[in-house]
Amino acid sequence: MSSNVGQTTGYKLTKADLRQINIRNLVGFQAGWNYERMQHSGYLWIILPQLRKIYGDNTEALKTACRTQCSPFFNTSNFLNTIITGIDLAIEETEGTEGLETVASLKTGLMGPLASIGDSIFGSLLPTIFGALAANMAMEGNPLGIFIWIASCVVVDWFRCKQTYIAYDQGMKLVTTMSDKLNAITDAATVMGVFMVGALVSTNVGIVLTINPNIGGVPLNVQDILNNICPKLVPAALVGFVYWLLGRKGMTSTKAIFIVLVIGIVFGALNLVAKG
Template sequence: MSKGKVLTKKDCRTAAKRWLIGISTFNYETQLAPSYAFAVYPLLRKMYPDDEDFKASLLNAMRYYNTMPWISPFVMGAALGIEDDGGVESLEAVNNFKIGIMGPLAGIGDTIGWAMIPTIFGSIAASMGMQGNPLGIFLWAAFTFAFLAVRILEVEWGYNMGINVVTKLGKPITVFTEACSVLGLTVVGSLISSVVKLQTGITYTNGDVTMKVQELLDGVMPSLLPVAAVALIYYFMNKKKVKMTHMILIIIILSWIGAACGIFTA
């Protein structure tokens, strides 16, 4: 049994780095439990000088565990904080805590870590790169290294919060998720006009007067056709469940036909 907290910031960062190395350790019975056990192994050994207590803690770490890999260090840190405070008697509480929090945080991690933040920074970096601005690659590199640093620090943050993580992060996470959603939609919407290129070559002739339809559309709203095209693609993929690969083929075929008939121009 551990007596008083013994783990340090260095220990927490060691666990985070071991998690990054051992994340590929996976099985279909306990999911990411082997990765979790590998990450916390030296910390548990430090917490439990007694071999029997150490074995009990390590077996507890090998119980079913699965959450979003980028958010897992935070769960790991909070669980270590509880166990370092309560010792071997807290093992059941530690496992119950992991089971209760890994699901909700996985959903948040998938939304923010997989979708929102990479999409925002990736879209901006890609747009800059397409315009020949070399800062795009540096922006993406800065985001990658910053996110890596956050993943390493997550264990320490979770460890300091312990069981209070639920009460401390409940409302802030909700606000942060909503803010990321708004920012992501704003960035994607602004990129439509700069990245999606779609113009029509149709002209309207009445006597000696010839008018280009594209100029009329630009007068109503610039980039109207790209916005309409993206909205139509979203409708078919979201409402009609058209697969992305099929949608890409449809866009290519319609582009060929439109260009050949003079409907679309570069």
């Protein structure tokens, strides 16, 4: 066996191997997530059975390979991580331990870009669009939107499994072919995201002004005047204010939530603003 290139057993992965990787990925890729090296142990865990087949049990090569996979920091989108896994295994099964250097730089090089694509599409845009739909229907007492979201998640999970096969088949070629199409899709998806936020601001921020100042003895219905200009101007102004707030130094989303909470309590208690 040791006469083989890169000390492998010459084992070639089958469909069943890739299926096992997908199952492990969907069940426990991030179970070991920690502050120090994030997904390092998870990356090894999902491919451990396959590495044992490629290098053979109780060999020095297996130990070297596992150490290379488990020791360094690793963190990427958990929706796209198997793209790296697929390419990695395509390299390791042919080059063995000699390919480990390539694999290490592949992991470091791809984890950043894939994280930003995955976070923006799967971590942000889809949850925004489907989450907002579900939330909107839910607030009217209708759970249907939640099931629409679940259906979309099933499609995404199918895609997460599919990409492992594609990445394994294509190997390094995939990196170049992928980037162009993804940019166009990401860009179009942000258009829908921005549009939806606009729509949600007007439908879901439920406040109206209740100040009716007397000017020269004539009571002035401020909200009515604002409605003549454009409905829902107050919610838009509030979102604009929080947007500005978030741009300030040292501001976090949690702080912003509490600031709005306090403003709401004060304005509501003083009867300047009401739920509407």
